[in-house]
Amino acid sequence: MWEKEYLEKISKAKLEWEEKFKNSKERDGKFETDSEIPIKRLYTPLDVKGDYLDKVNFPGRAPYTRGIYPTMYRGRVWTMRLFSGHGTPEETNKRWKFLYDNGETGFSAAVDALTFNGIDPTNPDGSPEVGTSGVPLYCIDSLFALTEDIPIDKISVALVVEPFTSAPVCSMYFNMAKMRGYDIKNLVGTTQNDILTMTVGYIPYKNVAPNHLLRLACDFIEWTVAMKNVPKWHPINFTGYNYREGGIDAVQELGFVFASACSHIDNLIERGWKVDDFVGRLAFHLAAHKDFFEEIAKFRAARRIWYKLMTDRYESKDERNHGFRFHIQTAGSSLTAQTPLVNIIRTAIQGLEATIGGCQSLHTNSYDEAICLPSEEAALIALRTQQVLSDETRITNTVDPLAGSYYVEWLTDEIEERVWKYIEKIEKVGNIAKALSTGFLYKEMRDAFHRRQARIEKGEEIMLGVNKYAVPYDEVTDVFRTNKEAVKIEQERIRKLKERRDNAKLERILDDLRKVCEKEENVMPVIMEATKEGATVGEICDIYREIWGIWDPPLAI
DSSP: OOOHHHHHHHHHHHHHHHHHTTTOOOOSSOOBOTTOOBOOSOOOGGGOOSOHHHHTOOTTSTTOTTOSSSSGGGTOOOEEBOOBOOSOHHHHHHHHHHHHHTTOOBEEEEBOHHHHHTOOTTOTTTGGGTTTSSBOOOSHHHHHHHTTTOOTTTSOEEEEOOHHHHHHHHHHHHHHHHHTTOOGGGOOEEEOOOTTIIIIISOOSSOOOHHHHHHHHHHHHIIIIITOSSTTEEOOEEEHHHHHTTTOOHHHHHHHHHHHHHHHHHHHHHTTOOGGGTGGGOEEEEEEOSOHHHHHHHHHHHHHHHHHIIIIISOOOOGGGSSOOEEEEEOGGGOOSSSTTHHHHHHHHHHHHHHHTTOSEEEOOOTTTTTSSOOHHHHHHHHHHHHHHHHTSOGGGSSSTTTTOHHHHHHHHHHHHHHHHHHHHHHHHOSHHHHHHTSHHHHHHHHHHHHHHHHHHHTSSOOBTTTBSOOOOOSSSOOOOOOTTHHHHHHHHHHHHHHHSOHHHHHHHHHHHHHHHHHTOOOHHHHHHHHHTTOOHHHHHHHHHHHHOOOOOOOOO
16 A cells, blocks of 8 residues: 555664664553454554555445445434333333434334244243343234334334244234235335354254254245345344354454355355345344454454455345445443443443444443343433434544554454454354354354453453452342233233134144245245234244254353
């Protein structure tokens, strides 16, 4: 990027500077990023390699290092989307309306553990967990209650369900929309549908093996986007955030995400589709963690990696599919139950990383997340944090303001190089289903968790209130409690549904689903029929278990 003669001049001056200040003292400790990338004292033009137009270029131009749109936030600020979900669909609907009235621009329904794992509230194994970790969405009636008086034709809705339950829950949503008179071809939203969130992000309960989860995820992508049934929908959201919360670093996060994305793309190409038939609607959900500059460099590197995957590996012809669009969530694992108001500061800084890094959508965590589900007050402060960034700081005035920083450009290159090597490491094991079934990814998660825990115990990674300026757990913050009556309410909802539906007709449809699963055909058409007739999430997922069996994940401890 610089003339040779000028670089020689800088090199000479740098040597003189180093000689003059060679005895200057530095603090004890390691100077490295969260991903253990060693950091030098100083960065200069000597550290910036390559041609500007080739490696960085302008916003909206390949390789999109500086952003996927030419104007970025000068044209439109990011979508402000907080996760919501607790108690009952009616209570979550109330929270959605509260946040919408206060300026939220995208809805997100985080589901409870039963919905996540395909279990009905009548199942004694899970009934105590109804509505405690998210919104229960067990049947089509739940989706009607969740969206009551919500303009789902004007605002995007994210359904945070995984491959095991994405088909039943989303088909309920689509059927609900049809019954309300909407054309589902115009619906805008996202389904998480991420095989890794289902496995390494959380410990699954009575789920099927990874090869079946991969196929279910791709069934949904195929039916919504490739077949153009819901063409504006984002049928999968590769959620690096969730596995990052388990202890992996920034390089591993992108490695997991892109290796998984490639496995899904490969599966759909094997089905006979072209990459440009569907890839433009794939979505990504990354973390904004504690290392300010590394996270910004990670987002810039991710855009460059995606561009190269699209053009070099998959030979995509549609330029609209070459830009890497992503949602960001601030790091829940960085928050503490000790002095939780400090979490507001952490979240604000991480939100700054996300927006300076060029995200399209942002979720700022609530300050009480380490204690409970977000209270109304905490959720409002999280939303106001984003609004301060967008309305008061003027960071939206220019695109990619840290471009040209010798450190940021060097770190972007370094992260990109390491991510490519890590993707190669994963793909040597096989596709993402093979990497799970062999236990490889579980071992990677285990080792990363132990490394991070050791750093915290040694004080190398500081958590204020925990291993520095330690204080007891907070006893002042009000703990938000979910509805104790939720289990009875949801069991009654299911009872009423089963009373009014045509059970004989539904059983014939469920028999068809068994045949579809045995033949390994796309499950979506028959599941659309089943949920329209009142099938529950548990009834559909029980057929998956019946036909494909239950997988015992090779956990590494």
